[in-house]
Amino acid sequence: MIGTALTLTGDLEAESAIPWIVHRGLLLNLDGWVRRRGAGEIEIALAGPEPLVAAMEAACSLGPADILVEHITRQAHDFDHAPGRFRHLS
Amino acid sequence: MSTEYARNDWYVVADVNQLAAGQVVETRLLGQPLRVSGSPDAPLVTTADGTALPAQLRYDHIWTSPGADPRPLPDIAEAAERDRTFVPCGGVRVRCSPLRAVENFLDIAHFPFVHTGILGEEPHTEVAPYKVEIREDVDEVWATQIGFHQPQAAKSATEAIETRYEYRVPAPTTAVLYKTCPPKPEAWDVIAIFVQPLAENECIAWPWMALYDEVTPYADLVQFQQEIFLQDRSILENQKPTLLPLDPRLEIPTRCDLTSVVYRRWLKRKGATYGALTTAA
Numbered sequence: 625m626i627g628t629a630l631t632l633t634g635d636l637e638a639e640s641a642i643p644w645i646v647h648r649g650l651l652l653n654l655d656g657w658v659r660r661r662g663a664g665e666i667e668i669a670l671a672g673p674e675p676l677v678a679a680m681e682a683a684c685s686l687g688p689a690d691i692l693v694e695h696i697t698r699q700a701h702d703f704d705h706a707p708g709r710f711r712h713l714s
Numbered sequence: 715m716s717t718e719y720a721r722n723d724w725y726v727v728a729d730v731n732q733l734a735a736g737q738v739v740e741t742r743l744l745g746q747p748l749r750v751s752g753s754p755d756a757p758l759v760t761t762a763d764g765t766a767l768p769a770q771l772r773y774d775h776i777w778t779s780p781g782a783d784p785r786p787l788p789d790i791a792e793a794a795e796r797d798r799t800f801v802p803c804g805g806v807r808v809r810c811s812p813l814r815a816v817e818n819f820l821d822i823a824h825f826p827f828v829h830t831g832i833l834g835e836e837p838h839t840e841v842a843p844y845k846v847e848i849r850e851d852v853d854e855v856w857a858t859q860i861g862f863h864q865p866q867a868a869k870s871a872t873e874a875i876e877t878r879y880e881y882r883v884p885a886p887t888t889a890v891l892y893k894t895c896p897p898k899p900e901a902w903d904v905i906a907i908f909v910q911p912l913a914e915n916e917c918i919a920w921p922w923m924a925l926y927d928e929v930t931p932y933a934d935l936v937q938f939q940q941e942i943f944l945q946d947r948s949i950l951e952n953q954k955p956t957l958l959p960l961d962p963r964l965e966i967p968t969r970c971d972l973t974s975v976v977y978r979r980w981l982k983r984k985g986a987t988y989g990a991l992t993t994a995a
Contacts, residue, residue, distance in 0.1 A: 628749070644963075675968065675969075678968065679969075682972055683962075686975045686982075688876075689960045689961035689982070689993065692983055
């Protein structure tokens with residue numbers, strides 16, 4: 625199954641970042657997951673209707689007040705199996 | 715609330731017509747009372763204790779800054795093109811965050827619904843994808859490649875046209891719109907909004923235009939722009955929360971809102987939070 629991967633880079637260390645992204649993913653009724661890939665990088669994999677994926681991208685490019693997203697990149701993501709409801713992948 | 719960043723920007727506190735008429739303007743800036751007097755060529759801006767602030771005439775308005783080390787006043791190159799018609803439109807007082815006023819100016823999606831029959835109309839409501847970026851070399855927000863169907867893009871327009879737009883935000887409370895000039899399609903009309911923050915939740919929007927339009931009477935140009943801003947005022951004064959959220963939990967931005975998203979990101983990065991809500995909304 626082909627979905628969308630978003631990679632956020634910037635000042636992302638605040639603990640609020642992941643819960644905020646999960647809250648937004650669930651609000652938009654998306655499937656997929658989010659995980660940290662280091663202090664300054666967060667990876668998000670998404671499946672869902674394109675307008676909602678685009679809304680997730682727009683939301684994540686701002687994020688919560690205590691993080692600063694400097695760059696966001698988007699590419700295709702190949703899910704090995706059905707991704708399930710959006711969650712934090714620790 | 716933080717005035718630390720805001721104090722070192724320049725703000726409009728009166729327009730040239732007020733001083734030319736000999737008015738003494740009692741106003742406020744960032745919550746502090748100010749008096750604006752003098753002549754357009756020698757404006758005088760003083761605080762409540764009589765301290766003189768720097769003052770200058772630019773773009774047909776009187777500008778001041780209360781900071782010790784103000785950043786440069788944004789340059790609008792078209793102001794030097796003497797064949798344009800320059801139109802200071804007067805101030806529109808709005809009970810909203812100054813940042814909300816700028817954000818509203820940047821929002822094209824509301825045109826068909828708020829400025830129906832002028833800047834937009836149904837069923838032409840779709841906002842095609844466009845490009846938004848923070849230009850690091852000049853530290854400005856730019857939105858480009860915007861196209862929109864408009865029934866009357868300007869006072870000089872005689873029919874509906876596909877209008878091209880570019881937005882530029884050179885300072886948190888200054889935004890400039892470059893749009894198709896109906897009688898001269900190879901040129902841009904320039905419409906700017908200079909927002910005077912009276913307080914975090916109250917401002918005066920000073921629209922200013924630099925147009926290629928030698929036909930339309932001055933009063934009609936002012937009335938056209940004032941009508942648009944008055945239509946916006948009722949929307950702006952009913953937005954919740956009043957301050958501009960930098961952590962908008964309950965809002966769901968879409969692609970057409972990208973200019974707003976990037977504007978907020980830019981404010982957050984600069985620490986330009988006067989008029990912003992920095993907790994979850």
